[in-house]
Amino acid sequence: MHKDSFLAHLPLLILSFCFSFVVAAQEPDVQKGKALFNANCAACHKLNKRAVGPALAGVSAKYDKEWLYSWIKNSTAMVKSGDAQAVAIYEEYNGSVMTSFPQLLNEDIDNILAYTDYTPPATAAAAQPVAAVPQTESSLSNDLILGVLVLVLAALVVMLFLVTKTLKQIAAANGIEVVIEEKPKRTPLWKAYAQNPFLVFVTVVFLLLSSAYVGYSYLMQVGIDQGYMPIQPIHYSHKIHAGANQIECKYCHSSARVSKHSGIPSLNVCMNCHMNIAEYNGEEDLEKGYTKEFYTNEIKKLYKAVGWDENTQSYTGETQPVKWVRIHNLPDFVYFNHAQHVSVAGVDCQKCHGPVEEMEIMYQHASLTMGWCINCHRETNVNIKDNAYYTKIHEELSKKYGVEKLTAAQMGGLECGKCHY
């Protein structure tokens, strides 16, 4: 009976085996799920933390799969239909509506759920200290080698001293008088030098010139803060924002387009993105201590300043304006207008501010001296493209100067009163 039944069931077994194989082939793909999660869900959901929507780790355990399918595909309808669970979650999140994803197939949702349920193996965590070891070792060995060398040299000096001493003792013991020959008395070098007026003159001239040079260079750099790199209250990395994330400069410094000030962005501008980006997941620079935790902590500082409560995802109203340290300080008697350079002339921000997209910490790239301004005005042509203001004056002036394109200087950009009033 058993045997029979077994035999009888064999084809079925094979079939089921094959089927299970097929099923195994359709096992939810964590990698695909991650991609889908990042594309569709990450704007509002985090894995282990509440964001705009709830944390999604282990969500499949909380809800029925079918319920999840229909919720993800059309949550509004479910709320309307009065589904108890749907209404509960709708109310918990103050009536914010979850975007519907009718384009997602059930398999896609399975993949996403697989990703949200996935727990990475613990081994990865151990990698970090291991990576750190060789570094400390190498610096240690360098020190060691140097130490050993110093010791060897010291030993040699001692040995030489001992050898001469011994030789002298031997000589004394053998009765050999070591006679130091009296050399004919020569004028000491310094006296000879002092007696040579030409040499003295040359030296004095040299000293005077070099001290003048040193003094002049010192004085000329007074008040020039090229390379000034102050520590800011919040470690804001232009490298991450403008470099890695390619955010346009004028997205944050928007007034540079229209006003004389480029403006430090107000904190509400930061929150346009950081309402959703609560933690840093990009590259780390462990050597300098810029770990993920470090950056995430800086985002927390922003939240504190702007009064954003991550748990409730709402503003508390308690703000602490940030006192940024100003890097580019022009004196009061200079008028500089960002809009004229950025919008009218079309100058790149980097021309004056340097490779900002590579700056982990912002610093003053240019000297910001008057000579620096004027040089650029002498070299740069006026951008007359599509600007009716310049049509007449550029035509007449270029004819007068006999050039095709006028420089800013020829346009009057060197006149004192254009910048000093």
Added chain:
Amino acid sequence: MPNQKKYWKSEVELNEESTLVDKLSQKEFVQKLPEDLLGSTELPESDTSRRDFLKYMGFSTAAATLAACEGPVNTSIPYVVQPEQIIPGIANYYATTIVDGFDTASVLIKTREGRPIKVENNTDAPVNNIANARVHASVLSLYDSMRVQGPTQAGVDVSWETLEASVQGQLAQLADENSPVALITPSLASPTTSQIVRDFQAKFPNVTHYAYDAISETAALNAFERAYGKRALPSYDFSKSTCIVSIGADFLGDWQGGGFESGYAKTRVPKGKKGKAKMSKHYQFEANMTLSGANADYRIPTSAVEQQFVLAAIYGALTNQSYPTALTAELKKKVTAIVAELKSAGTGAVVVTGLQNEDAQRAALAINKVLGSSVIDVQHNTQLRLGDASVMTQLVNDLNAGKIGGVIMAGVNPAYTLPNATAFVSGLKKAKLSVAFSMKNDETAIHSQWVAATPHYLESWGDVEMKTGHFALTQPTIRPLFNTKQFQDVLLSLTGSTQSYDDAIKAYWSSNILSGASFSEALHDGYFVTSQIDKLRYNDNVDALVQRLARAKAKSGLELHLYTKTGIGDGQQANNPWLQEFPDPITRVTWDNYLTVSKADAEVLGLKNINQSDGALDGSIAEISLNGTTVKAPVLIQPGQAKGTVGLALGYGKTAGMKSEMQVGTNAYPLYQNFSPVQTVMVVAADGMHEFACTQLQNTLMGRGEIVRETTLEIFNTKDAKYWNPMTQVSRDHEEIDVTSKEADMWQAFDRSIGHHFNLSIDLNACTGCGACVIACHAENNVPVVGKREIRKSRDMHWLRIDRYYSSEETFEADLEKVDNISGLGESLSTFGKMEDPSANPQVTFQPVMCQHCNHAPCETVCPVAASSHGRQGQNHMAYNRCVGTRYCANNCPYKVRRFNWFLYNKNDEFDYHMNDDLGRMVLNPDVVVRSRGVMEKCSLCIQMTQKTILDAKLEGREIKDGEFQTACSNACGTGALAFGDINDKESEVKHLKEDERMYHLLESVGTEPNVIYQVKVRNT
């Protein structure tokens, strides 16, 4: 030559023996280096040798240099949430309205990063759209460090809740006792406030509302009420005038609220075809020399009694009646001539009077009715002045009799402005409740139980009916700086309403004024006009009262004419350093009021003016007594002051709630008895001399002639321009050539035909000398206030000055000849008598002078460090950071327009004005640098404004239209005297003005080719 008038600026110039004029003309900087640098007037004996001094100086310089090497750490604090409208670096403008009970104007407020920094004219508004000097300065009063910062009770800070609850309780109790409560406000003309007050009175029926004007127009109001049946004042449109006769009305000053100069100036520039050009004619009868008198074609100095005769005579002649008056034959002749002018002038004729005499006011209304004047508009009348003097007098009596239970005051300062202020204060103390809504701890506030801190008008809501059918709105331009609350808000909450004042305005406007129009639009524009019009009918007979006028008798003693000065007005803004330092247009005196006396009277009374060798002015002190009240004031001998009269300005001598530096002058309000500005007083000389800070004899133009050019309408119409506006000639190879011709020019000229070339045209005909431009320049360019002591040393910093020149018909040399030719005692007496004439009634010309921006600038060539250089656009640039302070440029400037920073005027306790406190510095314009010590400065032709216009056009990629280029002064000028623009734009107004035959340059013969041009003054004589 057509114009051989000699111009002079002071009495002392008439004295040929005086060496002072010569001395001053030799020196630009009259003073030696100050010895009282740090306040101590003498150097104490000391052991410190010169060597020691140099050592210390060397060390301290080195130390300071080293200390300066370390740059300061600047922090920037951005908004947490940036308001949508605010972009750092870009100014926002808001339309609002100032109504402070004395000045009323529709204005635009320029704000930067949320701070109001400048007042500008709201030229779109149809009425009262020109801000005067005080309104321009009002933005600084917002940042007054002496403001009350919150409500107080007996000097102790309380909360608004406490104040409102207690006051409400007390009011309820007073209502139960049926004890009267007086609510005193200035004439607000605010429809919504009137409604709020009515509601307040409905809740507390024992409350009476008093409108109180510090400077009363009671007589004019009574007269109008009598003639037309409504308590109001008519409006005047002087742009329709062809012949103006003013009898004691300073309508270019503060007469009936002021604001008439823009209409007036329109008719004062000759217009029409060559040969047939027309302008209005202006006769002025007055005692004090006023702005109106200074601008008149004929000014006839007369006492108030004579003015009444003139009024009676004019009325008689117009109605063919005879009113025998005691007028002199000379005046009678003049009146006859004037009446003929009036008759031929048609509806453009108008007679106005400032006599605070109901009879005179009614006579003037009757005369205008007879003339059929279109200048006066009774159907659009104004209630900006409503105060009734007799009611106020009664109130003070009632207070002292203990009949008044409570007093609530808002925006008034009766303890200072009432003639019987001491009686008022003693009465106020008898009241059970006294509340003062005030911005300052002023004379009234310190005697009140409660001081309710009110906001400045730039932090307030409000509305006003300028004249019938013309409404305007006030809106806040900044969040209140202090814990203040508007008087209307408190009244609303005392009434038990939960509405705020702005909601109340909105509600009232929606239901009563707007008739469906948008409130937001009205708020945006700042004004709203309805077709509403009064239908008043004239119903008066004045024959009997003209009889009374004709029989008026002069009392023995001197006639005192109280007036308000262009700078200080009624004294509300006395703590405003800009206004204190503003030179009076007529006397050019700053930081003071004074008794103006005619030269003849001064001699009789033994009063003197002495010009010190450094150009400073000292004056005797006079004691003025009236009914037992005695006031001491310094004396200023005023050319043109009517004999037998003296003048004294109100608004000075305030002490409460004022910085010590601002407590200057004499309080003349005690002499303002019965609210009459004309009083008969006794004047005697007192001991001592007063030191004036007068800019009058300073910076003389060194006797170089042809500064003011002037001609008459007749010559202007009949003769060639070469006759009345000749080009200065120079001799070349014994041949006369124009000084502007190429052969006479030694300079290598720049080509200025490409791009912009700015010119500023100044029309001497349209300039009334009002001084709004001077204050606007201060506000725009961060010009420091230097104080009385420095002004006295000729160290004033005004970039723009308005020179005032007196002139007489003949030259002074002719006078000398006369003296030489005298024979016999009888002739000498009569001749000497006549010799007084030039200064008895001079003609006056105002001439705004700022840096002339010479194309061939003498200042540029002498600067050793090239701090002064020329721009292609015609402006003379001044790079402050380059200047080392040699002052060569000032010495080489023929126009004397350069100003030197002798001290650090900001953050310096020695100069405790607005730039010395954080609050006051908020008014600074961030686009203009604040100059430091040791630096020369001057007018830049508002290069920050011309650059802004250019940069905006570049940003928007468009060409610039005429009218876009402006300077602070041309923007502020309400009379059109200052016109600014680009002469390379062939269609621009300024290009036409440059080619006008009235155009001339100041000191053409110097060959500086200035970019500031003047238009010859034409008098309609």
